[in-house]
Amino acid sequence: MAALARELDYETEREAPIGITADRRRGRGAVTNPSGRFEPYSRSLADDGWESLADLPPFKTEVSYEAAKKIITRNQSPDISFDRSINPYRGCEHGCVYCFARPTHSYLGLSPGLDFESKLTVKPNAAELLTKELADPKYEVRTMALGTNTDPYQPIEREYRITRSILEVLARTKHPVGIVTKSALVQRDIDILAPMAADNLARVAISITTLDPKLARTLEPRAPTPPKRLETIKALTDAGIPVTVMMAPVIPALNDEEIERVLDAAKAAGATGAGYVLLRLPYEIKDLFQEWLREHRPERANHVMSLVKSTRGGKAYEAEWGKRMIGEGVFAWTVGRRFELACKRLGLNEEKRSLSKDLFMPPPRPGEQLRLF
Structure with a gap:
């Protein structure tokens, strides 16, 4: 019975479970895991009388890969200071209960609740896509924002290093970047950010x-x-x-x-x-x-x-x-x-002071001869 409850739990908790016990969500921000607003129905857990819900395991962080087709996201919002950004990850393990990015998980058929902080997605081809998009002859330079949706230095960045690979591309091309993060892990990349800052190409906001x-x-x-x-x-x-x-x-x-x-x-x-x-x-x-x-x-x-x-x-x-x-x-x-x-x-x-955009050197396009100077 307990095994059956665990199997059913996987299906129901992604929709709209309620009453998730504290020990199952220990270290998480959200209290529940409600269904997203695009789902046609919702479900909730109910004990079958055998107390099988007590045997359900804690929420664990799961990571999946996304084969992204583009990496730079554009916006035209008049009340924010940037018009482009990169989000290396979907979801965020930091689990901030107030995070305005939580509703984006609904587009994946997942919950903005506990799913948002435990079912994460990485974009392993981010640096490759960025190089390609910066090489576009029509690309116009403006400050690239990192951390505008989910934190680019959330815990899984230690293993996947997607944010660092993005910074390496921006450093090579002398592209300005602004970072927003809560994480001390950004110190790991001082070796990249300090030379960029010396050229007025980088700044960081700590939340x-x-x-x-x-x-x-x-x-x-x-x-x-x-x-x-x-x-x-x-x-x-x-x-x-x-x-x-x-x-x-x-x-x-x-x-x-x-x-x-x-x-x-x-x-x-x-x-x-x-x-x-x-x-x-x-x-x-x-x-x-x-x-x-x-x-x-x-x-x-x-x-x-x-x-x-x-x-x-x-x-x-x-x-x-x-x-x-x-x-x-x-x-x-x-x-x-x-x-x-x-x-x-x-x-x-x-x-x-605005970051510099005059130093930008677009990466060579496929087949293009490298610059001598």
Whole structure:
């Protein structure tokens, strides 16, 4: 009976299981594994009376390969600073419960919940595709963003090294790159990033949501601790790589009180810039986040969501450009002003310099003679 339950569990949990026990999701961010919004039906686990659900194994990280056809993703969003990006992985083992990329797993027929952080996809041909796309005579250079969807330095990067292979291509072609990550693993690639930064071709943003280790462990269960991220800022800046701290997201009544402390610590570690994003809860994330609140902060759940809605016109989320990142209303305005005043006091964001695009050397196309100089 237990074996049968395990077999059925594989089929049902990908759709919409509920009531997943804490020991089965230990080290994960999401509390449940609901079906994506494109699925025609949903299912949930039910004990057959033999207590067979107790025998089900914990969620384990599974990795599959994607034969991508293109690697550069374009966007025309007017409220973000880049128009192109590369995502080496789908899904993210860091397990941040608030991650705005979770709904993208629905396009794969998987759950934005536990599937997002345990069923991952890698793109092993990323560097090859990038070389080909940069060699296109019609390609126009602008800063390439890494880490705009899922973290390019999530734990599986240690083994698969897709992000490093991408950076090697960008370094050879002298292409500007901006990286956003929570991971200390970015220090591994200082040997690539430091020479690029010396030519004004690279910068890094380190995301720090909280300095509270207990809150970080439940919000971002498999991401490095806050002290490790501060150490990473120092290591990068000591190597001459400009670093911005990103407080993303700012969560009302949960971590907003830490704005000044996070910026103080990041400045002391060497950061020269700072940015923030107010909590975003599109699509399935609004339910996943509220489940997390009821599990980990039940005494604050109603207050947090009340403030969230006050910044989104009475709804859990408003996707309007220009407002989706910073919200609106009194609370959102207050967060913005506190952030601005703290940055001014610390001298953050005083120098804003675009990365260089004049050094770009496109890779040779197949059959093309290599340049002598």
